[in-house]
Amino acid sequence: MKKKAHPKPAPPQRRSPGYWLHAALLLILAIECAVAIAGRRSRAGLERDLQSGTPAAKAYALFVLTNRDTPRPPDAQFVSDLLDSGDPLLREWTMTTNFTRLTGSTMQRTYLDSLGDSPQGLRCRFLLTRGIGQTPWMTLPELAEFLDALEE
């Protein structure tokens, strides 16, 4: 009697490239989320930066604190404090922010006038002047002048 041949076991099914792509993309997405969560700045941390951080960290802290759920009160006193802070970068940032644009334009203009034609004055003038709408904005030579003022 002929011996019955055992059927060959089926080869393990190969995963399609699409399967690995899904997995890889999910992994990248998970890493991106993890990095963002790990790097997320708490309000307390931002407040600390605003008190004692580097000028750049102070400006960024101010940017985030005034945009998140708990906006600082954008009142005249707050704007005045920022302009009197003695920190050029923070003062310049104050000239650009939405909340100071909405509440402190007169104060900003007064402060700006006090700077005269200094490079800082030029920078602040630029930062206070946005280009929305069809009204003429800075000319290219003025932009070049501003970029030069940044170097000084």
Place this chain on the structure above:
Amino acid sequence: MGTRSRKPAATRTGSRFPGWLVALTLLGVAVRLIVLLLAGDLQPHADESNYLYLAACWNHFGFYSDAVYYLWPPAYPFVVAVALDWFGAGGVFALKLFQVLVSGLLGAVIMLTALRLFNRRAAVIAGAVWACYLPLIGFTHYLWPETIFLAVFAASVYLFLIWWQEAEDADTHPFRLLGAGVLFGVGLLIKEVALYLCPVLCVLVILRRTRLSLQNRLSSAVLFVLSVAVVVAPWTLRNHEVYGRFVPVGATLGKNVYMGLNAYYYNLDYPSRHRPQLAEANDSLQKLLVGDPPPAWLPDNKPNIIDRLTRSTQQGLEFARQHPGYTARSRVKRVADWVAPTSFFLRHYGLGRYQGVLAEPGLRRPLFIAAVFLPVLVLIGAIPGLLLALRDPTGRMLLITIVVYVAVAAAPLMGMSRYRLMIDPFLIVAASGFAAGFGRPWWTRKAAAICVVAAWLVLAILWWIDCREVIEYLTMVW
């Protein structure tokens, strides 16, 4: 599409980038370069100033801010910032030069798409039209993100098209879909207008009955979404960090709703100083469609920009619900503005931006004629191109979906030529396909032929609504 091969003619003959395609691409780039040099130093205008402002602030403070009324996606301001950082004030010219070069990619993709969907003749026509299509040429020397966005977006659509066509015939090609998704995501980081096109395309992939199983279609749709998401997610997470809100890439809808779903009417294709005279020239129709507006609404002054823009969207929708009559008739005017043969290229003339050789009547007037008539021809030809000449069902579905998406998402809100630009490359492809097979007996497909005639009729009515304004404007800047 029967037995007809889906592979483009170029791949059948062994070369993916045939000589004529390279030559036409170089021709288009050369034309753009010449116009850039002739245009000289154009002073920044409107949004251009904002992009420069945001870029300069980014370099100065080290992080990306917002533009008060908008939260624009970051990619274009970043490119501007890099240009200013590397080249100083010369960065403006360097950026325009970069845009001219990138536009070559768009030209090549337009020709490859026409080659794939039609034939070599259509591709050559498409390349020639693209090379001298002034509404697109203009944006290569403006500081708007349109040129870079269109190059990336069209390349994404092209890869998506190849994948979708070939997915039915053989094994799926996930890497092409991955490439399409990644480019789509990059495009979103430049301009968010295509955001909702992503779910629309996924639904189409899932619902359209092909040889792929439902499971494979689902898997493909998920792959596309994931590949878009990995590109966009870091910026989405950053937005959440800064604003405490879920904002996938940017927030511009609220401001557009404020301008579009409100009692105001203005067409941004015309300089503001010309608008009263244009309204007078088209007085009866303007009164009929946008006259007697109800009281306007003002945006809330919420400190959080996302809340402010979301609230504006709600206010606009409330306005539309309260005043359906005004909303409906003013939409007709908006859509008419959207298809009117105007462009920012013509607007720049009205603003007096072009000086020197470009402003000489001997050059200016032929350019006017080309800037008006090429879009007219493309719009007329694109309708039969999409509905009759384009026989490949996959390509037809994809292109019509994109056109309808933009027509629904952008045209009724702020009808202007700039919002039509996103579909111009595909309209050029379709019109070229029609032109390449002109004279074929397509009219035997009666249902499609009736649709073409109906669409032409609608287009004619929309042009008639705006024709007095357009003629008046052209007369003013002639």
